[in-house]
Amino acid sequence: MTRNWFPIKTTPWTIGLPLLIILLLLQATSIPQRLDFWLYDTLITANPAQPSDDVVLVAIDEQSLDSLGRWPWPRINHARLVEKLHQAGARTIVFDILFPEPSPDDPELAAAMRNHGNVILPLHLSPPSRNYLISEQLPAPQLAAAASALGHAHVELDADGLARGIYLLNGLGDQLWPSLALAATGKTLPVKETGDISPYTNLRQHYRAVPMVGGAGAMPSYSYTGVLERPPTPEAFRDKTVFIGATAPGFGDILPTPFSGLHQPMSGVEFHANSYSALVRGELISKVSTSAAIALAILTIVILAVALPRMRPGGSILLCLVCAGVLALVHAFLLFYARLWLPVSHALIIPLLALPVSSALRLAMTNRFLNRQLDELARGPTMTLQQPSRRHPSQLLSHFQALFQPEGWLLAEGDDVISASGLTESDIPTLDKPGEWIHIGGQSWISLTRGGLTYKLGLKLSNDLSREATQRYLRRLPLTAISTPASQPRPRENISARIERVRLATERMSQMQKFIRRSFERMPDGIIVTDELGVIRFANGHIEEWFREPMPSLNGLPLARLLEGHDPRETPPWHETVSETLTLSQSRTVDLSIHNKDFLIHFAPFSLPDSDQSGIIANISDISELREQQRQHREAIDFISHDVRSPLVSQLALIEQLKRNQGQVEPEQLEQLGRLARRSYHLAEEFVQLARAEQLTETRFYECEFLAIVENARDSVSEQATEKGIQLILQGTEDLWLKGNAELLERTVINLLTNAVQYSPPQSSINIQVFQAGHQACLTVSDEGEGIAPDELPHLFDRYRRQKSSELSGNHGAGLGLSFVSVVVEKHRGEIHVQSRPGEGSAFTLKLPVTNSIRSFY
Structure with missing residues (x-):
């Protein structure tokens, strides 16, 4: 084998260019964002903020629900609460409770709000129902007029589903509403010019991250029913901003936060109270733009690309670690002292990858060899099955009996008969060539050698049309034992031994993968395999043909999006079916319609052995022919229900008319005819009802x-x-x-x-x-x-x-x-x-x- 050696040099370009490519690839993934979230969460949870002294919660907790009954409560209760807080000296009252519909108790609540003079109500931006444009869901007019201000109650969730911040201004078109926290402070923020935009555009400005004081329950809180039923307590509420909202489990909005995740989510009213506390203390955090983070990463690449080629491996490790540590310290300093959230993940990943990149340049020859092995893996042979030539004759006889159901058989070791039925030793012909079948009429004989012993195997096949095909199949079957080649000497070098093990493992993996892929391709049904997020990782040719989607576009496409794009439905939505299959680990079978063809898709969850990875195998069967038969059946039902029932109804009406105008027709005859017509009508009605029941899903x-x-x-x-x-x-x-x-x-x-x-x-x-x-x-x-x-x-x-x-x-x-x-x-x-x-x-x-x-x- 010819080895093509070539010199490997580490230069600023050979290091900087791969790092720049890695940076561009990282920009297209969610890894940097997740790392930024992790760094932020780690620092924030390690150093919780201090709560403001003038904020307190009035919680609609389980005790309040047990005491005051099922929600929604009469708004007279809220009016009494406002009066109690007013008597206790509360400076500002903020409701995190929506009042979109008018109520008979609105005058009392509005009067209490006007009497206090500083009550803030929330509004909600959402479509009134599905398939409608987003709109502002304001409080009832009487309450909105009595409120000192209105604030939006929206909390922004980040890409990983956690609530870390809020938009201080949010609204539709040019009408921007302050958040509840900003409305409670009475401050205003400048509105950025947006130009001419649609009045239905959801516009958000001034995003700020909220450093929270802790998890759920960290803010000082009082029970709603406790405040309502006890005398006013000025020591608890005087000159304070009171947030009122639901904290009972399963009631109201809940938000996973860096402190709790999904295990102990925070109620929406606590999040708004945290926002207010950080706002009045001047601790809200502004997020630096992504372009600044990219610029910092490029600067890091330049520094490492210039320095690493001049350093030894030990110095390279130290430089990369120092660079990563400095970036982490800069991130923490800006977060706690400048109140700036600088995404440093791009720049932080670069030093961690620079060392393996430089090391990879020094190991290029080994990588080239491994790449060649991977290329051979793609062209490798099919999966290896156990060869019949390695099976014992008694095992072969057992398999032949199960496969061909012969009328008789005989197996002999030398001159000793091991098993026989329907054949005797006198039937054994002369077998000169071991491993070759001899067919005499309906009998097939072969001589086999195993372990130095000679066996004679005979089968008596049924005299039918399949006998000749069976004999031809036996001739093609390789039953001669193949000598095992002497094992090759194992490489002595450690690196060579590892390379050889990788080669053998990848060869076996390639065979298994190609066997599975070819098996899926030959199946009559369409097969889709997804990962644990429901993203398609494999699809056979039927899927490409039926959905008319090219294979490259299928790989990496969410399964729910593929199905929604070809067969949109509302009940149940595709995303719900896919997510329940993954979360509940339960199979689902759903009808599917693609390009005027009917299919049945079966979702089956799976998990890889010895791994945490899981996903869905979706089996799609073409049932267009069956559905056509069902449609024909329904047409027959429609015929019965229309063409049979309608004339009978007309016949009954005519009979009634003849009964009113009696002529030569006898009334008894008319009555009999009416009974028969009614009986026919009831027959058709029962038949139609039964057909409807059978088609019920x-x-x-x-x-x-x-x-x-x-x-x-x-x-x-x-x-x-x-x-x-x-x-x-x-x-x-x-x-x-x-x-x-x-x-x-x-x-x-x-x-x-x-x-x-x-x-x-x-x-x-x-x-x-x-x-x-x-x-x-x-x-x-x-x-x-x-x-x-x-x-x-x-x-x-x-x-x-x-x-x-x-x-x-x-x-x-x-x-x-x-x-x-x-x-x-x-x-x-x-x-x-x-x-x-x-x-x-x-x-x-x-x-x-x-x-x-x-x-x-x-």
Whole structure:
């Protein structure tokens, strides 16, 4: 092998140029930003700020919620609180509670605010609902007029999801509102000229980082109900600025901060109180522009590029460490004394990378060799499978039996038969060449050598069309043992041994990767593999074809963004499905439509063994043909519902007209014709309702109240029950919320009640019980009818199956009513049970899972 040696020199250009390229690459990643956040958080949490003496919180805590009841409270309570704080001498009162809607108590609250004279209310910038432009959500007009000032309550979250600062001015168009903290101080800030902008543009100015006094609960705080129920306390509130807001867990806005992260987030009112404290103490931190940080990094590159080529390795290490230490000290000095946040991560990373860059130049030959090995890795062979030639003949016989199901077999070691069935020693032909198959009629024989022993293996194949193909396959199968080549001497040099191990490992990895990639490419379904953030890292050719996206653009694209771009939907949104698959580690199966084709996408979470890495494997199946069949089925349903039902309705109307104008047609004939028409109509109606139930999916579910559904169903059949003198007795007062389709559930209950009325004797009663059992909403419908025969109970919910008693009693139908009930209950993941004794009546019990609704109010 020819070795191309070349001299390696470290010059300012050979060091500076790679470092500059690294700087440009870092600028395109989030690594510097994360490092800046980490440095800032470390310094701020190590040196918490001191709280201002004139700020205090009035917290809507758990004790207040327990005492005053469910939120929202009557605004008369806030009016009383303002009066108490006014009597206690509070200088400024700041509400972090939104009052967007008018209330009957607004006059009292407005009067208390005007009496105090310095009450500040928040406003919120948000769209009124989805798909609407952003707008200002101001307090109710009467309250806004009584407030001394309005301030925005928005807190800016950084890219990592933590709250570190706030925009002191925020608004739409040219109307900028101060933050609550700035409004509480009464100060004003100059507004930068923005030119002509849209009135719906969210404009923000004067960003400041907030050095907080600690985590949640660090600010002095008093309970809302404690202040409200006790006499005024001037020693606690005199000449102070009081912030009022929610701190109870799960109530109000919560903000992860450098002190707590997501483990113990801070309430919004505490953050605004911290902002006010830092503002009045002059401790808010201004952020230096990114261009200054880049300039500092370039200066660091110049210094290192000039100095490192002249230094030995030991001096290079010391210079890089000193440079990194000086940058860290400059960052800390500016942060605490100049109140400037200078992002130094770009410049700080450069010294840490300069040493390996200079060392890499001295190890270029080794790197070139490793690069050649990596190139060979991309062109490496496929995955290695265990060769049949290395398997024992008894193992081969076992595999042949499982694969071909032969009618007979024989395995002999020398002259001793090990296993035989359907073949004898007299059937063994002359086998001259080991490893070659001999096929005689339906028999196939081979001689094998393993470990110095000779084996004879024979198979008796079935006399069918596949026998010739099987024999051709056996001829191609390599069963001759291959001698193992002598192992090559291991390299003696340490670096050579390491290189050899890397070569072998990368070769095996390449084989595995190519095997997996080719397997995915040959699969009939589309495959997408994402990382733990839902970003696509692999996609096979089907994805490129179906989505019509080039493969380079797929790699690195968030999966939720890809799906949203091709099949946008609101319920449930794609990002929710992808995030729940990752966070809950649960599989999801969702319909997908791409370019007028129907697909089924299955999200399955995975985690790599011996690693913290995880992600999603999304399997996409083309179900366009199946959906076409479903669409044809729906068209048939539409035909029945329109072309059959509509003429029948017209027929009924005509019959009624003929009955009013009787001629030669007998009334009995008209009545009979009407019964037949009504029966046909009910048949079509039951068929349509059943088809709707079968097509029900959870995408059509929503929260509904079960007792109201039952009451509506009872009212629908009350007239039918009254005609027979039957009393419907409903027992149940508890609201039971569940997630489902209220329309179909009501039809289900109507079917149960209609059956009960039909099979109950006149002047009887039907008991309807609605109750909760564990996590299930239950309904029991009991009648005093004839009951159901035991042999008919197992088939009660079968389609088109009707009871013999129904035919005898003259109750005609299609047998679809209870089948509809069963389908709807199954779609809602519920249960239905029947208890009946002939002559004593029947009881149908329906059980559905309940859901706990979480509703938040301001």
